[in-house]
Amino acid sequence: MRKFLAIFLVLALALTTMVGCGGGAEGENGGGNVSEEDVTTIGFLYIGPVTDGGYNQAQHQGTKAVEEHFGGKVKILYAENVSEEKQAVKTNAINMIDNGADIIIATSFGHMDGMEELAEEYQDKYFLHFSGYKMNDTNFGNYFGAMEEARYLSGIVAGMMTETNKLGYVAAYPYTEVLIGINSFYLGAKSVNPDVTMNVVYINSWGDAALEQSAAESLLAMGCDVLTQHADTSAAQLAAEDAGCYAVGYNMDNSKVAPGSFLTAPIWHHEAYLIPTIEKMIAGEYVPESYYGTMADGYLGLAPLTDLVPEEVKAKVEEVKAQILAGDFPIFVGPLNDNQGNEVVADGDALLTRDEIWSMEFILEGITAIE
Amino acid sequence: MDGFLAAAIVASMPMMFATIGEIITEKSGLLNLGVEGLMLMGGIMGFVLGYETGNPWMAILGAILAGGVGSLVYAILTISLRANQVVTGLTLTIFGAGFASFVGKTYVGLVVPPALKEFFARIHLPILGDIPFLGPIFFRQDPFIYFGYLVVLVSSIYLYRTRFGLNLKAVGESAASADASGINVTLYKYLHTCIGGALCGLGGAYMSLVMMSSWQENIVAGRGWIAVALVIFASWNPVKAMIGSFLFGGLSILGFRLQSMGINISQYWVDMLPYAATILIIILSSRKNKKENQPPADLSNPYFREER
Structure with missing residues (x-):
């Protein structure tokens, strides 16, 4: 009887585990x-x-x-x-x-x-x-x-919405794809707000809700009032909502999850x-x-800007979006310096091809990021 | 600075509940490695009940029941049927993770209802909250954290100052002697495994209900395992468990604070600190070789009266 019960319970555990996974x-x-x-x-x-x-x-x-x-x-x-x-x-x-x-x-x-x-x-x-x-x-x-296109647009939104001129970026790893996102987002913000600076926090994980939240909170504590992320969950948006700040998401339209903070998100x-x-x-x-x-292919886009975004910001985004869709709007245009003071893209130069962009290993001037 | 320390308290809470839960379980001589799974089960059931009913008490009850029932299954398998404790605990972890994903499938990304948010909002305690430095860190937190302090206090008194706590210790040190002196060993083991499991469930629920206030896939993300390690770090003492979780919680967010301030210390170094500290403390405590720092002597030995 004992043995039977043991076997039965173990089987029950194993079966439910399989179903659960x-x-x-x-x-x-x-x-x-x-x-x-x-x-x-x-x-x-x-x-x-x-x-x-x-x-x-x-x-x-x-x-x-x-x-x-x-x-x-x-x-x-x-x-x-x-x-x-x-x-x-x-x-x-x-x-x-x-x-x-x-x-x-x-x-x-x-x-x-x-x-x-x-x-x-x-x-x-x-x-x-x-x-x-x-x-x-x-x-x-x-x-x-070319996620940099949509990131750039979402950066414009952030750059126009910030009041402290400090943006916060919850990032997964210091890896090329993430660096491209960080730099293009910042360039978008800077194109409309020359005074803006940005802080990056790496969580060393693609997705861990609690880490993302802690990282977001540390950025908010530093005075960042618009957050964005290259990480999987909505934690940063929720943290921003709790602090009465704004957030740009990633991958998903989370306007219903964090209605108080969600502005838009670059999406695939x-x-x-x-x-x-x-x-x-x-x-x-x-x-x-x-x-x-590219965005012109319809492969990338921006989640609809929510009602938190004023009309003038929407108009600016539409304007730049039209330029990007027309296909003649390189994101990484020189002169660009990295945050160590080295010139990474010379004046009159630009990163145009996929290979050029994907060899990126720098963080731009104006961004604080510690690996 | 006090902002950081207050955030560290929040970050430490899930581990603190789970560590104390595991301490109580291990004091009865059972090594339950299912902490991670129990936390996930408590987290999802607390969230589901809280979300569906909008009642914070139901949420807490859900978490306690989920942790309690999960550890009851473990208890039946290991105490009555004397299954291997390590294997059963690991199974429970895998089961809990699957259970939480399965039940939580439609809840991912949802946020707790406003009634719960209000209930778990931060409270500035009168007098205590105004103590300089300490007030903002310890006494301007949410009610769940105050409950956590209470758990530390009550479990310390219970384990060291009551007859039941001493009986429990006897069960963990030598079940046979405890049995001979008339203690109901099986009852003690069952009861404290379930209480321990319920506390683990509460730790998980703190994450889904208060800390994140939303449900996310695999929300616990390894904190259950840290809790298992913290038990050793704390040498089976609830107060040390609180200090240990505070240390780990603080160090887990310290890296972000340093990064966002632009202080150039690699995240990897900061991530290593808690583990380096654990090794150091284990070495130090084993050098002293004090009796009270040792695990319960009968830990993970199944007890069967007829085999004496």
Whole structure:
């Protein structure tokens, strides 16, 4: 009896754990009226849960838009909490391929090496990787976007809304993608407010609500009155709301989560790239590329400015947005100095290509950031 | 400065509740490594009940019940069925994380209702709050923190100054001797595991209800494990647990303060400090080799009367 009860309780614990994690591949059938052969199965790998209120949820919104667009013609599989180890990536992807997946899309930088090996092993399947740089000539491509454009616009909002002329930035790691965001946001703010300075706090995590909150509070205590973030949760926006300050989010329109502080957020529209690309893949016409989407492509955007933002700010944002959409508005234009006093972009020069921008290793003058 | 220290108190609270909970559990001779899971369960159940009912007492009750029931399962497995405590505790952590993600799926990013926010708002205590320096740090906090002080006080008195506390100590040191002297060992173990679990649940609920005042995926983020380490740091003493959590909480936010002030000390150095301090203190306390700094002698040994 004792033994039976022990086994039963352990099993019950184990079972509920499995249900709770929701791991593995979850299938969602789009519709039933198309014959089996015409259905393309697409597998998505996410690093976190799709309900994280940030990065992964934004990815999943793109996935759902893809599913809606294609109706019954595609079947979506997805796996949450896929760690960045090669083996985890491959196990999940192979599981999906065994379940009929024709296309595998991985959405975290560290999924890259696993995807590279998979592309080698499964020549008849397509592989797409978000945020990486590896690709091949036949079946493996990558995609990313010029987030600096949307960051710059959100920086304009912050620069015009601040009263203390001090902005606060809750950042994940001192890593190129994050540095691009920090610098472009600051340049946007500075373009409308020459006196503005900015403080950056690194939390050394992509997402930890409590750390983000503590970091936000330390920035608020320093007199920063508009915060923004490169981290996954809404904690900084909530902290700003509690302190009666403003916040620019990231990834998600959080106007309902923090109505008292949320101004706008730079956001991704993954479906804008995925839908035409998947169409090409279904038609067998896909040629691997390294896609770098822009606002003009509709791949990036700004969440609607909330009612906290005055009309003049909205007008200014629209004005610059029109210039960016016209395609002739480089973000990193010289002369620019880093915060050590070295010239990083010379007068008359500008960082124009993806490679130039992605070799960024500096923090601009006017920004306080300690690694 | 006092702003920083007041923030450090807030940052220390989740760990303090969990550490005291684990101390009470370990005093009964059970090593419950499920603290992280219990905190997550308490955090989500407190949040869900608080969110759905708008009643702060229901939220607190939810957290206590979630922590209590979670540790009750642990207690049944380890006390009555004598399952391996380490494995069961780890399972409980994994279970708690999954449970919280599962239940919390539709609550991510939601904010606690205004009634709760009001209830848990900061209160400036009369007289105490006006003490220079100490007042702003300790006595202009939210009611949950005042309750935390009370927990430290009551658990210290209970463990060292009451018959029940001394009986509990006997159970943890030598269950067989305690049994021989007429103490109901099983009851003590069950009761204190559940109380400990409930405190862990409260620690989690402090994060979701007051500190963040919203639910976020994996909100506890490893604080449960720090609490397990803090038990050793505190050498099973609730007052030292409070000091230890304060130290860890303070150091966990110190890096941000230094960064935002532009003081050039690498975050990595600051992040290392609490762990370096733990090692140092463990070395120092083991050098002295005082009896009171040692773990309960019967810790993690299952007790079965017939096997004596």
